[in-house]
Amino acid sequence: MNVRRLWAIVVKELRQLRRDRITLAMVVGIPVIQLVLFGYAINTNLRGLDAGIVDQANSAGSRALVMDMLATGVVAPVARVNTPQELMAMIRRGQVGIGIVVPPDFERRRIDGRAVAQILVDGSDTAVQAAAAQLMQVPIDSAAPDTRAPATSTPVGGRISMVAFYNPQRRSAVNIVPGLIGVILTMTMVLFTAIAIVRERERGNMELLIATPLTSSELMIGKVLPYVAIGLVQTSVILALGTWLFAVPILGSVVDVYLASGLLILANLALGLLISTRAQSQFQAMQMTFFVFLPSILLSGFMFPFAGMPKLVQWLAEILPLTHFLRLIRGVMLRGAGLREMWLDVLALAVFTLAMMALAILRFRKRLD
Structure with a gap:
């Protein structure tokens, strides 16, 4: 082995890495991203969960109990809100994750030692x-007694009960399988289209496309449409296996499930096309896809609780299509909600798709350079 020739190869590789900005960014970026996400954004100790309150007693004791919970x-x-039914509707739409219900006979229940409040989850x-x-x-005895109630020597007691809807057995598969639809579609759809334009260049097909009367819009949209069908096939496979192997329920409309999946597919395909207009090789396209996939799977609420993240990170996560899709698919499959009830997330996916597709079309040029 000749040391000079070996050293020449080492220097050549270092110079090539210096010119490859994407690879150089991954060398530094991946450790930084993982350290920041796991150290700052990921928090399993949930605080500040959105809650709705129904205090039908409206007494000093009930208000004190609610304040102790807060x-x-x-x-x-x-x-x-005024009734538990309104609270249940908010939970079904995903507006709140927890509901606190205090019945009108709060004081009598506390004296009798019965459940004085109910937590809906x-x-x-x-x-x-x-x-x-x-x-x-939360201790019940600390709640202030109602001054309007007659004095009594009966010991003050009571308890708080909890009712979990949609997954009372706390089976992890019920929570994970719907999210896997989004994770798999994000990984595959972005990657497929990210290498679409790059592959045409590397195989020499771009010269043929340049000679055709195709416009940039026609070419980009034509690249997307075949993968929509592939994404829907993947969705069907995951749904079939999820219901067969893990008994995951589909409480809502199956049509809404496919519509939500279609929105995510289009969003990811548009993002992949935008990446393909920037990447110079298939390897670079795969690297850039990884930069998108890592934050998506960590910040969307699939692996770690979304409510436990700092507000700044939550705002950043709102940009990711997977964040909105997880709300939609879990709302439809597990809570029986409709897409109309979650129209804000539908709108977010539609706006993201249009923005990414417009940018991809603007960046694409039918020329070899």
């Missing part, structure tokens, strides 16, 4: 269900 920091009130997220259990530890 003082734990587990929940943050975002809505006060969206069990489709097992992490929220576990965090809500902390509210059951």
Whole structure:
């Protein structure tokens, strides 16, 4: 082995890495991203969960009990409604994850030692269900007595009960399988289209496309459409296996499931096309896809609770299509909600798709350079 020739190869590789900005960015970027995400953004100790409150007693004791629950920091009130039915509708639409219900006979229940309040939980997220259990530890005796009630020597007691909807057994498969639809579609759809234009260049097909009367819009949209069918096939496979092997329910409309999946497919395909207009090789396209996939799977709420992330990270996660899709698919499959009830997430996916497709079309040029 000749040391000079070996050293020449080492220098050549280092110079090539220096010119390859994407690879150089991954060398530094991947450790930084993982350190920031796992150290700052990922938090399994949930605090400040969105909660709705129904206080039908409206007494000094019931108000004190609600304040004690809020003082734990587990929940943050975002809505006060009049009936438990309104609260259930908000949970089904995904507007709140936890509901606190105090019945009108709160004082009598406390004297009798019965359940004085009920915690309603969206069990489709097992992490929220576990965090809500902390509210059951709030002491009832600390609640101020109702001065309007007659004095009594009966000991004050009572307890707080919890009811988990949509996944009372806390089966992890019920929570994971719907999310896997989004994760798999994100990984495959972005990657497929990210290498679409690059592959045409590397195989020499771009010269043929340049000679055709195709416009940039026709070429980009034509690249996308075949993968829509592939994405829907993947969705069908995951749904079939999820219901057969893990008994995952589909409480909502199957049509809404496919419509939500179609929105995510289009969003990811448009993002992949935008990446393909920037990448110079298939390897670069795969590297850039990894930069998108890593934050998506960590910040969307698939692996770690979305509610446990800092507000700044939550705002950044709102840009990711997978974040909105997880809300839609879990709402439809596990809570029986309709897409109309979750129209904000539908709108977010549609706007993202149009923006990414427009940018991809603007960046694409039918020329070899």
